[in-house]
Amino acid sequence: MNATPTPTPRWIYALQIASVGMIWVFVLSISVWILHLLRLSYRLNDVPSASFAISIVAIPVFVTGASVLTYVFVGLQRGASTEEEP
Amino acid sequence: MARWGMTIDLDRCTGCGGCMAACHTENNLAAVGATETFEEDRAFHWLKLLPEVSGAGAEAEVRYIPHMCVQCDNPPCALVCPVHATYLSEEGIVAQIYSRCIGCRYCMAACPFNAKVFNWYEPERPGEIEQAVNPDVSLRPKGVVEKCTFCHHRIVRAREDAASAGRALADGDVTTACAESCPARAITFGDLDDPESRVRRLSRSPRAFRQHADLGTSPKVFYLGEKE
Amino acid sequence: MSAGYDDQDLELLRPIEEAGSGFRVMTTLMLMIILGGWVIFSRQILEGLGVTGLNQPVGWGFYIVNFVFFIGISHAGTLISAILRLSKAEWRRPITRMAEVITVVVLAIGGFHPVLDMGRPERMLNIFTAGRLQSPLLWDVSSISAYFMASTVYLYIPMIPDIALLRDRGVRPRWLYNFLSWGWQGTQRQKAVLDRAVGILMILVIPIAVSVHTVISYIFAMTLQPSWHSTIFGPYFVVGAIFSGIAALMLVMIALRKIFHLERYLKEIHFAHLSKLLLVMSLLWFYFTFSEYLTAFFGHEPSEMRVFLYKFTGPYAPFFWGMVACNFVIPVIFLSFRRLRTIPGIVIASTAIVIGMWLERLNIVVPSLANPRLPFPTGFYVPSLVEWAMFVGAMATFILGFVLFARFFPLISVWEIREGRHEGVSETVERLESYLPDPPENLAVRSAHGEGEAT
Numbered sequence: 167m168n169a170t171p172t173p174t175p176r177w178i179y180a181l182q183i184a185s186v187g188m189i190w191v192f193v194l195s196i197s198v199w200i201l202h203l204l205r206l207s208y209r210l211n212d213v214p215s216a217s218f219a220i221s222i223v224a225i226p227v228f229v230t231g232a233s234v235l236t237y238v239f240v241g242l243q244r245g246a247s248t249e250e251e252p
Numbered sequence: 253m254a255r256w257g258m259t260i261d262l263d264r265c266t267g268c269g270g271c272m273a274a275c276h277t278e279n280n281l282a283a284v285g286a287t288e289t290f291e292e293d294r295a296f297h298w299l300k301l302l303p304e305v306s307g308a309g310a311e312a313e314v315r316y317i318p319h320m321c322v323q324c325d326n327p328p329c330a331l332v333c334p335v336h337a338t339y340l341s342e343e344g345i346v347a348q349i350y351s352r353c354i355g356c357r358y359c360m361a362a363c364p365f366n367a368k369v370f371n372w373y374e375p376e377r378p379g380e381i382e383q384a385v386n387p388d389v390s391l392r393p394k395g396v397v398e399k400c401t402f403c404h405h406r407i408v409r410a411r412e413d414a415a416s417a418g419r420a421l422a423d424g425d426v427t428t429a430c431a432e433s434c435p436a437r438a439i440t441f442g443d444l445d446d447p448e449s450r451v452r453r454l455s456r457s458p459r460a461f462r463q464h465a466d467l468g469t470s471p472k473v474f475y476l477g478e479k480e
Numbered sequence: 481m482s483a484g485y486d487d488q489d490l491e492l493l494r495p496i497e498e499a500g501s502g503f504r505v506m507t508t509l510m511l512m513i514i515l516g517g518w519v520i521f522s523r524q525i526l527e528g529l530g531v532t533g534l535n536q537p538v539g540w541g542f543y544i545v546n547f548v549f550f551i552g553i554s555h556a557g558t559l560i561s562a563i564l565r566l567s568k569a570e571w572r573r574p575i576t577r578m579a580e581v582i583t584v585v586v587l588a589i590g591g592f593h594p595v596l597d598m599g600r601p602e603r604m605l606n607i608f609t610a611g612r613l614q615s616p617l618l619w620d621v622s623s624i625s626a627y628f629m630a631s632t633v634y635l636y637i638p639m640i641p642d643i644a645l646l647r648d649r650g651v652r653p654r655w656l657y658n659f660l661s662w663g664w665q666g667t668q669r670q671k672a673v674l675d676r677a678v679g680i681l682m683i684l685v686i687p688i689a690v691s692v693h694t695v696i697s698y699i700f701a702m703t704l705q706p707s708w709h710s711t712i713f714g715p716y717f718v719v720g721a722i723f724s725g726i727a728a729l730m731l732v733m734i735a736l737r738k739i740f741h742l743e744r745y746l747k748e749i750h751f752a753h754l755s756k757l758l759l760v761m762s763l764l765w766f767y768f769t770f771s772e773y774l775t776a777f778f779g780h781e782p783s784e785m786r787v788f789l790y791k792f793t794g795p796y797a798p799f800f801w802g803m804v805a806c807n808f809v810i811p812v813i814f815l816s817f818r819r820l821r822t823i824p825g826i827v828i829a830s831t832a833i834v835i836g837m838w839l840e841r842l843n844i845v846v847p848s849l850a851n852p853r854l855p856f857p858t859g860f861y862v863p864s865l866v867e868w869a870m871f872v873g874a875m876a877t878f879i880l881g882f883v884l885f886a887r888f889f890p891l892i893s894v895w896e897i898r899e900g901r902h903e904g905v906s907e908t909v910e911r912l913e914s915y916l917p918d919p920p921e922n923l924a925v926r927s928a929h930g931e932g933e934a935t
Binding site: 288292293294295296302303304305317319328331332333334335336337352353354355356357358360361362364365366369370371372373374393394395396397463464467469 | 527528530534535536537538539540594597598599600601603604606607610611612614615616617618699702703704705849852853854855856857859860
């Protein structure tokens with residue numbers, strides 16, 4: 167494209183990977199939390215069916231969000247490879 | 253397992269308010285003061301007398317309905333609590349865990365009977381009230397919801413007494429502070445599942461009715477008298 | 481695509497490259513207002529919720545009203561921009577970014593409000609350790625956090641090419657743009673990845689956005705309280721949310737157009753399209769309100785009627801009729817006639833709608849609580865200084881969010897405008913041609929050769 171693309175310094179690249187990792191940590195901890203609440207509702211004889219319904223909706227949404235981000239990150243890294251097209 | 257319930261005979265009730273006072277001292281309710289009560293609309297009672305006016309003008313008649321948490325078998329408040337701070341206990345009492353309550357007041361908004369109260373400030377017990385605190389009942393901090401417990405501490409104590417005497421809990425062993433203090437003996441407390449109990453017999457009287465039974469929450473406080 | 485970029489869109493980057501003192505003044509001012517709000521709020525932390533105007537029957541007030549209101553506004557963004565992108569509305573290009581920023585900023589503000597409302601905010605963690613997914617409040621926690629995540633991602637991903645542009649132009653702070661641009665170089669493969677990701681997100685975001693306000697309405701609808709316990713509350717809240725969201729979006733667009741001189745980008749035509757959408761939402765809002773209150777009135781249930789009369793003729797009549805005027809009468813007058821549908825007219829209509837939708841939330845939360853079923857005295861609610869301070873603070877936070885965003889990122893998507901210039905026009909022509917009926921020769925050939933073998 168324009169001028170010369172600025173090369174990404176190493177530490178920034180590491181930071182980018184770490185941020186994508188953080189998103190997964192966030193999403194996985196939300197999933198673990200929801201599963202914990204599900205287990206709690208079983209143990210306390212609460213209403214597991216309601217909790218189950220919420221968790222099968224909520225967890226995939228979070229995972230999808232994180233997957234899209236990861237897909238973009240990986241895709242951008244791969245797409246930026248040396249094989250520059252005309 | 254007992255299923256605690258109560259009957260209140262409205263034809264006997266004189267509206268003296270003794271039950272309210274007894275409830276306050278028994279359960280260590282905070283004294284919120286006149287300003288809070290009247291100017292801020294923050295009356296603080298587990299049990300209060302609701303005036304019910306029928307007729308108008310010179311024909312008007314007022315009767316008082318002692319109103320506390322009606323201990324629903326299907327409590328709308330317990331359904332919505334986000335942290336399991338209010339729940340239906342095994343003996344049918346809607347319990348409140350003060351140390352877990354986050355003070356969101358969702359249960360108050362969901363209760364069709366407005367039976368719950370909130371500690372808007374740090375509870376105060378001025379003067380001698382501080383010395384007269386009932387050691388059996390925990391003191392609530394600010395910012396939590398509280399409600400009538402059917403004098404749960406009395407049930408625990410009566411059960412211990414009966415156990416140490418080596419007998420089962422009998423009808424009349426437990427009574428709540430409001431029932432005990434009532435000079436007209438309008439309030440009866442007991443086990444609704446005990447076939448011998450007075451409260452069971454009274455709750456099946458043709459005069460018995462429940463507040464807003466149409467909502468399907470199945471309260472365990474029965475009123476005796478003419479319905480509305 | 482060809483290298484080199486049109487210089488005519490670079491004025492969009494000027495607020496970032498030449499950030500003046502205006503930015504610093506605004507940030508300081510807003511931070512001071514927010515700080516002032518927190519200072520006043522500290523009384524509530526020290527003394528308890530008693531410092532608010534909340535009372536025994538009316539246990540929920542400003543905090544919950546503002547919670548519902550702000551989350552409603554947040555539907556401006558992501559939902560509008562997702563729908564416009566999905567329907568390939570070409571006029572969306574200068575609008576989507578602003579709409580998405582509104583969503584993220586307002587969602588953070590709104591989502592925080594229930595914490596202000598708690599009697600014991602330090603026990604927040606109980607929701608994580610001992611939460612009950614059965615409670616509608618937990619549905620809110622999960623759907624709002626899902627929406628926040630999805631809308632942040634949806635704001636961020638289409639922003640990557642613009643961030644890379646800033647990086648390549650050496651704008652400071654360099655490390656920030658370098659970090660956020662994720663190695664974007666604008667290659668064909670990268671563009672394909674971005675397009676696909678935006679394509680997935682815009683579809684993902686719509687059901688989440690709808691679910692968020694549905695679930696907020698469930699907080700009320702799941703209880704048995706008169707005029708809350710209603711099956712249409714979900715759609716009613718969603719419609720109201722989109723309605724207030726578009727109005728807020730228009731106000732933001734008009735304000736930013738004035739401040740950053742974006743008249744070349746945000747043209748009359750954009751406002752004309754959006755105001756027609758707003759008019760439709762106003763009518764839809766009226767339809768929902770009408771059917772909601774008609775059912776209550778026709779059934780004539782005593783506890784329902786007590787709330788009904790409280791709103792129609794009782795203490796809340798000014799707020800109720802004010803709401804009807806703001807949400808229906810004023811917008812319909814100003815948006816129906818072309819002569820009134822000017823920028824000032826749109827400002828009046830949108831301001832009215834934002835106020836009216838706030839009043840609607842007030843009319844939903846307070847009257848039901850103020851009218852208990854049993855013969856309790858009817859309640860009334862007057863917010864205290866603390867609640868007003870937090871309301872003003874929330875507004876200041878909203879402005880601060882926009883100021884900060886405008887300082888570091890372009891408010892109008894540069895690459896999407898450019899894409900519109902280069903590819904959008906030819907693409908639209910192509911698309912339009914594909915909608916037109918096939919030419920008759922084709923038909924003749926097809927019927928002659930049987931199926932499939934089109935020339």
